[in-house]
Amino acid sequence: MKKRSVFLLAALAMVLSFSSAITAMAEDIHVGCIFAITGKASWLGEPERNTAEMVAKKINAAGGINGKKLVLHIEDDQGDNTQAVNAVNKLIKKDKVCAIIGPSTSGTSMAVVPIVQEAKIPLLSCAGAAVIVEPASERKWVFKTPQKDSDCVKRIYDHMKGKGIKDIGIISSTSGFGDAGRNQLKKIAAEYGINIVADETYDPTATDMTAQLVKIKNAGAQAVVNWSIEPAQAIVPQNIKQLKLTIPLYQSHGFGNLKYAAAAGEAGEGLIFPAGRLLAVDTVADDHPQKKVLVDYRNEYESTYKDKVSTFGGHAYDALYILTNAMKKVGDDPAKIRDEIEKTEFVGTAGIFKFSPTDHCGLDKTAFEMLTVKNGKFVVLTE
Amino acid sequence: MIWIQHDPVIDSGHILLKSLFFYPVLKKQIRKNITGRAMTESTISDILQFMFMGIQRGCIYALAAIGFNMIYNATGIINFAQGEFVVIGGLMMVTLTMTWNLPIPLAFLLTTAFVTLIGIAMERFTINPVKHPTVLRLIIITIAVSIIIKGAAMCFWGKNSHFMRHFSSAETLDFYGATILPQTIWIIGILLFIVAGYIFFFNYTMTGKCMRACAINRDAARLAGINDRKMVMLSFALSAGIGAIAGIIITPIIQMDYARGALLGIKGFGAAVLGGLGNSMGAIIAGVLIGVLEALAAGYISSHYMDAIALIILLLVLFVRPSGLFGSSEAMRLKEF
Numbered sequence: 001m002k003k004r005s006v007f008l009l010a011a012l013a014m015v016l017s018f019s020s021a022i023t024a025m026a027e028d029i030h031v032g033c034i035f036a037i038t039g040k041a042s043w044l045g046e047p048e049r050n051t052a053e054m055v056a057k058k059i060n061a062a063g064g065i066n067g068k069k070l071v072l073h074i075e076d077d078q079g080d081n082t083q084a085v086n087a088v089n090k091l092i093k094k095d096k097v098c099a100i101i102g103p104s105t106s107g108t109s110m111a112v113v114p115i116v117q118e119a120k121i122p123l124l125s126c127a128g129a130a131v132i133v134e135p136a137s138e139r140k141w142v143f144k145t146p147q148k149d150s151d152c153v154k155r156i157y158d159h160m161k162g163k164g165i166k167d168i169g170i171i172s173s174t175s176g177f178g179d180a181g182r183n184q185l186k187k188i189a190a191e192y193g194i195n196i197v198a199d200e201t202y203d204p205t206a207t208d209m210t211a212q213l214v215k216i217k218n219a220g221a222q223a224v225v226n227w228s229i230e231p232a233q234a235i236v237p238q239n240i241k242q243l244k245l246t247i248p249l250y251q252s253h254g255f256g257n258l259k260y261a262a263a264a265g266e267a268g269e270g271l272i273f274p275a276g277r278l279l280a281v282d283t284v285a286d287d288h289p290q291k292k293v294l295v296d297y298r299n300e301y302e303s304t305y306k307d308k309v310s311t312f313g314g315h316a317y318d319a320l321y322i323l324t325n326a327m328k329k330v331g332d333d334p335a336k337i338r339d340e341i342e343k344t345e346f347v348g349t350a351g352i353f354k355f356s357p358t359d360h361c362g363l364d365k366t367a368f369e370m371l372t373v374k375n376g377k378f379v380v381l382t383e
Numbered sequence: 384m385i386w387i388q389h390d391p392v393i394d395s396g397h398i399l400l401k402s403l404f405f406y407p408v409l410k411k412q413i414r415k416n417i418t419g420r421a422m423t424e425s426t427i428s429d430i431l432q433f434m435f436m437g438i439q440r441g442c443i444y445a446l447a448a449i450g451f452n453m454i455y456n457a458t459g460i461i462n463f464a465q466g467e468f469v470v471i472g473g474l475m476m477v478t479l480t481m482t483w484n485l486p487i488p489l490a491f492l493l494t495t496a497f498v499t500l501i502g503i504a505m506e507r508f509t510i511n512p513v514k515h516p517t518v519l520r521l522i523i524i525t526i527a528v529s530i531i532i533k534g535a536a537m538c539f540w541g542k543n544s545h546f547m548r549h550f551s552s553a554e555t556l557d558f559y560g561a562t563i564l565p566q567t568i569w570i571i572g573i574l575l576f577i578v579a580g581y582i583f584f585f586n587y588t589m590t591g592k593c594m595r596a597c598a599i600n601r602d603a604a605r606l607a608g609i610n611d612r613k614m615v616m617l618s619f620a621l622s623a624g625i626g627a628i629a630g631i632i633i634t635p636i637i638q639m640d641y642a643r644g645a646l647l648g649i650k651g652f653g654a655a656v657l658g659g660l661g662n663s664m665g666a667i668i669a670g671v672l673i674g675v676l677e678a679l680a681a682g683y684i685s686s687h688y689m690d691a692i693a694l695i696i697l698l699l700v701l702f703v704r705p706s707g708l709f710g711s712s713e714a715m716r717l718k719e720f
Contacts, residue, residue, distance in 0.1 A: 040642060043542050201686050205646045207637050210436045231544040231546075231640070234546075243562055259638075262546060263546040266553070
C-alpha cells in the first residue's frame with residue numbers, strides 16, 4: 001500500500017512538473033546563440049557569449065520582452081563548420097528558437113546560411129565578411145552586425161587620398177581574414193585612383209617580414225597597408241622601424257586589440273587604422289550619437305567580467321538588442337521578426353544601423369573611425 | 384570578423400598546387416627580379432637583409448628539429464608534443480618576467496628547468512608505464528599529451544596571446560646597409576651555444592655516449608649495462624629543455640598563445656626530415672637552410688610562394704635522397720619508422 005502511494009505521488013509530481021514545463025515553454029521567448037566559445041576563434045566567441053548573457057539578464061531584470069522571459073540557448077561551435085551546422089539544427093528542431101544570433105566567424109556563418117534560409121528563421125551573424133548578407137535578395141533571413149571589410153578599405157583609401165598618396169604596398173597574412181582584405185584592397189584601389197605597386201603576404205606564424213618590406217620599399221611605395229588579425233601583424237611596425245622606412249603604415253580593423261599595440265611598442269606609435277568607436281570611447285566626441293551606448297556597454301562589461309571590453313562582444317550586444325527591440329514590437333513569430341528587422345534603425349556599438357530590404361548589414365563606412373596609437377593607447381585621429 | 388580556420392597542411396598543399404599552375408608567371412617574375420637588376424650596393428644590403436631574416440627563422444626551425452631528433456633517437460618515435468614544450472617555455476617566461484618581474488637570466492633558468500620537469504613527467508607517467516611500447520602506440524600517446532598540455536595551458540594562461548620585452552634593447556643595429564635586431568643576435572648566439580653544448584655532451588661525457596649507444600643499438604647497449612629506460616627519460620628531459628629555450632627566445636618577437644604548438648612543430652619537423660631524421664647536426668644545417676631559402680624566395684620571387692618553394696625543395700630532396708641530406712640510407716633501412 002505504502003509503495004503504491006509513493007509511486008502515485010511520484011507519478012503525480014512528474015505530471016505536474018511536466019505540465020509546468022510546458023506552460024513555461026509557452027510563456028518564455030526562446031532565442032538561440034552560436035558562438036566559437038572554445039577553439040581557435042575563442043577570442044571572438046568568449047566576449048560574445050559573456051555579452052549575450054549579460055544583456056539577457058538585464059532585459060529580464062527589466063521585465064523581459066513584453067512580460068515574457070527571454071531564454072537564451074547558447075551553443076559552442078568551436079569555430080568549426082560541422083559543429084555550427086549541428087548546433088543550428090538542434091536550436092531549430094529541438095529548442096524551437098524563433099531567431100539565432102551568431103556564429104562568430106565568416107566560415108561558420110556561410111555554412112549555416114542555407115539551413116536558416118530553408119527553415120525560415122532569422123539569423124544575426126556576428127562575423128565580418130560582406131558575402132554573408134550579399135546579395136540581400138538571396139539572403140532573405142540573414143543579417144549581420146559587424147562592419148564590412150570593404151568599408152574599412154574605403155576609409156583607408158579616403159585618408160590616403162587626403163594625404164596625396166597614390167602608390168602603395170600591401171602586406172597581408174595568408175589567413176582567411178588577410179586574404180579577404182587583400183582581395184578588397186585590390187578590388188577597390190582603381191575606384192580611388194590608387195596604384196598597388198607591391199603585393200606581399202606572410203603566414204600567421206612568421207617571425208620576420210623584412211624581406212617583404214624591402215621589396216615594398218624597392219617598389220617605391222608611398223605607404224604600406226598591413227592586413228591581418230593574428231599577433232604576427234605587430235611584427236610589421238617593428239620591421240618597418242628596423243629598416244628605417246619613413247612611409248606611413250596603415251593597419252586593418254584587425255589591429256583593434258590593445259595587446260597588439262603593446263607588442264608593437266614604440267614602433268607602433270602613430271600608425272593609422274580604421275576601427276569601430278568602441279576602442280577609443282574616451283576620445284569620441286561627447287555629442288556623437290554613439291557615445292552613450294559605447295560608454296554604457298564598456299562600463300557594464302568591464303565591471304561584470306573584470307576584463308577589457310572588445311569590439312567582438314559589441315557585435316553580440318548589437319545583435320541581441322536589434323532582435324529584442326523587434327520582438328517587443330511583433331512578438332516571437334520568425335517571419336514578423338524578419339520583416340521588422342528590415343525596418344530597424346538602431347544606434348549600436350558598431351555604428352548607426354539602418355537596415356533595409358536591400359541592405360542586411362545596415363552600416364556604411366561612417367561606422368569606422370580612423371584611429372591612431374598614442375602613448376600605447378588608441379585615440380581618434382584628428383588630422 | 385572574418386575568420387576561416389587556418390590549417391597549415393591544407394594551406395601548404397594549396398600553395399603548392401597554385402605554384403605549379405603559375406609556373407610560367409613565376410619564371411617571368413624570377414627573371415624580372417634577378418637579371419633586371421645590376422649588382423649595386425643596395426642589392427648587397429638587400430641580400431644581407433634577407434640572410435638575417437632567413438637565419439633567424441632557420442634557427443627556430445633548427446631548435447625544434449633537434450628536439451624531435453633527440454626523442455626519435457631514443458625511442459624511434461616522433462614526439463607530437465614537441466611544439467607544446469615550446470609554447471609552455473614561452474608562456475612561463477612571460478609570466479616570470481612580465482608578471483613576477485624576475486630578471487631575464489633567472490627566469491630563463493627557471494623556465495627551462497620547469498619545462499624539463501614537464502618532459503620528465505611526461506616520460507615517467509605516459510611513455511614509461513606502457514607495457515608493449517610499439518611505435519604507433521607511443522606516437523598516439525604523444526598526441527594525447529600534446530592535447531592535455533594545450534588544454535592546461537589554455538586554463539592557466541587564457542586564450543589571449545602574451546608578449547614580453549626583448550632581452551636587450553629593441554634598437555636595431557646597422558650592418559653594411561642591412562639592419563638586425565639585437566634579439567636576432569641573441570637567437571643565433573643561443574643556437575650556437577646549444578650546438579656547442581650538444582657536441583660536448585654527446586662526444587665527451589659518459590651519459591652522452593650512453594645515449595648515443597642506445598640510439599645506435601638499444602639491445603646491445605642494454606647488454607653493455609646501460610639503463611636504456613633512463614636514457615629515454617633523459618632524452619625527453621633534454622628535448623623539453625631545448626623546446627623551452629626555443630620558446631623563450633622567440634616569444635619577444637612573435638608573442639605566444641596556447642594554440643601555437645602544432646604550427647611551430649611542423650616546420651621543425653620538416654627540417655628534421657630534410658637533415659635526415661635522427662641526425663641533429665643535419666637538422667641544424669637543414670633548419671637554417673630552409674629559413675634562408677624561404678627568405679630569399681620572399682625577397683626575390685614572391686612572398687606568396689615562399690612556403691611552396693621550401694616545400695618543393697623538401698620534396699625534391701626526399702625524391703633523390705629519401706634518408707634526407709645527411710641521413711644514412713643504411714641506418715634508415717634498419718629503423719622501424
